[in-house]
Amino acid sequence: MNEKRRTLLKTVGGSTALAALAGCISTGGDGSDGSDGDDGSDGSDGDDGSDGSDGGSQGTATLWTDLSDGEDEAITSYVEEFESEMGHTINKEAPGGDLDQQLETAIPSGEGPDSWIWAHDWVGRFAVREEPPFLYDASDDVDVSLDEYSGAAQQAVQYDGALHGLPFASETVALYYNEDMVDGAPETLEEMVSVMDEFHNPSNGEYGLSYPVADPYFVSGFIQAYGGNIYDEENREVTLDSDACKQGMDALETVSDYVPADPGYESQIVAFADGAAPFAINGPWELANLSEEIDNLGVAPLPTIDGNDPRTYSGIQTFYFSAMLNDADQSTIDATTGLAEWYTTNEEIVETNAAEQGYIPVLSSVVEDGNLSAEVEAFAKQVDRGVPIPTHPDMNSVWTPLTDALERVFNDDQESGPALDQAASEIRENL
Missing domain, CATH: 3.40.190.10 (Periplasmic binding protein-like II)
Known part of the structure; x- marks a missing residue:
């Protein structure tokens, strides 16, 4: 994959x-x-x-x-x-x-x-x-x-x-960690941030996390951690601009500060594979490749966020x-x-x-x-x-506006709340 x-x-x-x-x-x-x-x-x-x-x-x-x-x-x-x-x-x-x-x-x-x-x-x-x-x-x-x-x-x-x-x-995506750099997987986001603080030094090419933070699939767990849904399939409603999703975006911004400047997939995964970051959030399709690059590789569920389990797609x-x-x-x-x-x-x-x-x-x-x-x-x-990834055809209209919103937030071009408001409005217009 x-x-x-x-x-x-x-x-x-x-x-x-x-x-x-x-x-x-x-x-x-x-x-x-x-x-x-x-x-x-x-x-x-x-x-x-x-x-x-x-x-x-x-x-x-x-x-x-x-x-x-x-x-x-x-x-x-x-x-x-x-x-x-x-x-x-x-x-x-x-x-x-x-x-x-x-x-x-x-x-x-x-x-x-x-x-x-x-x-x-x-x-x-x-x-x-x-x-x-x-x-x-x-x-x-x-x-x-x-x-x-x-x-x-x-x-x-x-x-x-x-x-x-x-x-x-x-x-789905979960947390990879380099056991040569950290003792074990953090159970909470606060613990994870504490560890990332120790390693993050961009001027030396060192980072706290490898994570494609502009990809909706990868960040879905954070956005939906507080019970919100990117798309409410049961009620056929766009709920990306809900308070719960905005809380999740705030949590996402917390970790996005620790990733390499280029949010692209390859730039992110290389940082972890090369030992330049203690953590990566990625999927099982990278397990074989990363196992060849990192001698002591661990995988764990994503840490809890204010006691909530991240609800990844x-x-x-x-x-x-x-x-x-x-x-x-x-x-x-x-x-x-x-x-x-x-x-x-x-x-x-x-x-x-x-x-x-x-x-x-x-x-x-x-x-x-x-x-x-x-x-x-x-x-x-x-x-x-x-x-599971929502199965309604309306999702066809969700991905691009949300991706654009994530890129604006990551590039500091827009605050996360207004970015989600704009994305939700664009999605509704396209339905």
């Missing part, structure tokens, strides 16, 4: 635009782990019809990805394993450029993929497209019960009763089912859904991804087993304290 994937969340192309999610559905079958195919959950034997109406012919499907190097290497090996076990052919491609823009062009022209991997924040945005449609409802094709996944993951892949993908991991990584499947052969549908079922319900894959990629499992059997690293457990705790 690289910089591009995160920053896309706040651009028009990658902005969140999901709608209110329907209740969870179960598509039948027990498919608890998908690893052996005995119950047909991986579509390998077809005894229960899970391989489609054509008697189990082998299919060819296209999968688009936009992943970090480590993630890409891992998914490539798993795709090859799936092909070997199931006989299907998966053409995995990285289309280049912004994935969402590539989809916007390719699907209407009939040249899009059968599936792609991204966080859940596009389900509603694409589900409301009718001419042309962008997503496929696989409710009648998937042979694994959605009860195998966590509740939030079940909801994330559905829209208005339709099943548009299968989930495989959750993600979380995303659910998903295999999307493309509208290309509406006109595809059954064998292609089987290959597409079969890969998603096999990958998302295979306990060995889920556990390996957690250990090597920092993926936070959403497969209930793995979560309940509790055999996760301390780092992944810390991210999982932060996910529990946060909130």
Whole structure:
């Protein structure tokens, strides 16, 4: 999960635009782990019809990805394993450029993929497209019960009763700390500020914190720490200018004083990776990279703010089912859904991804087993304290005004309260 994937969340192309999610559905079958195919959950034997109406012919499907190097290497090996076990052919491609823009062009022209991997924040945005449609409802094709996944993951892949993908991991930001510089993770913001004071010396290239403070996804936990919501999905209201959110912005300004002058992602993460800051606030997609750079790396949930847990946004990584499947052969549908079922319900894959990629499992059997690293457990705790990225299409209008407001505040061009007022006004005008 690289910089591009995160920053896309706040651009028009990658902005969140999901709608209110329907209740969870179960598509039948027990498919608890998908690893052996005995119950047909991986579509390998077809005894229960899970391989489609054509008697189990082998299919060819296209999968688009936009992943970090480590993630890409891992998914490539798993795709090859799936092909070997199931006989299907998966053409995995990285289309280049912004994935969402590539989809916007390719699907209407009939040249899009059968599936792609991204966080859940596009389900509603694409589900409301009718001419042309962008997503496929696989409710009648998937042979694994959605009860195998966590509740939030079940909801994330559905829209208005339709099943548009299968989930495989959750993600949010938490606190990284360098154990060679600090004894442990601070439990409160006051403790964190005290430690940052000791290290912050910009004239010597030393800082208290690495944190992309102009990115709404990253700072959502602070803004929403006092109970406010950037967007109130339940009531379909813009609440960014609430008193609670303004309190959160005040807390954010407290820590933003300790970051490098360039708020960009790369400038921030390099400071921590190089040992120039004791703390970083970032996501699990950096775990493997940072572990190579820092010998004694720790991860913890974000410290409390006036006794409140920061309510960070979380995303659910998903295999999307493309509208290309509406006109595809059954064998292609089987290959597409079969890969998603096999990958998302295979306990060995889920556990390996957690250990090597920092993926936070959403497969209930793995979560309940509790055999996760301390780092992944810390991210999982932060996910529990946060909130899923809102799923209503109105979120499409939220990211850019909020990003602009954060940049004005960070650059001392505007006070935080008026900046949120302006952002909220712009959002309402765009709805």
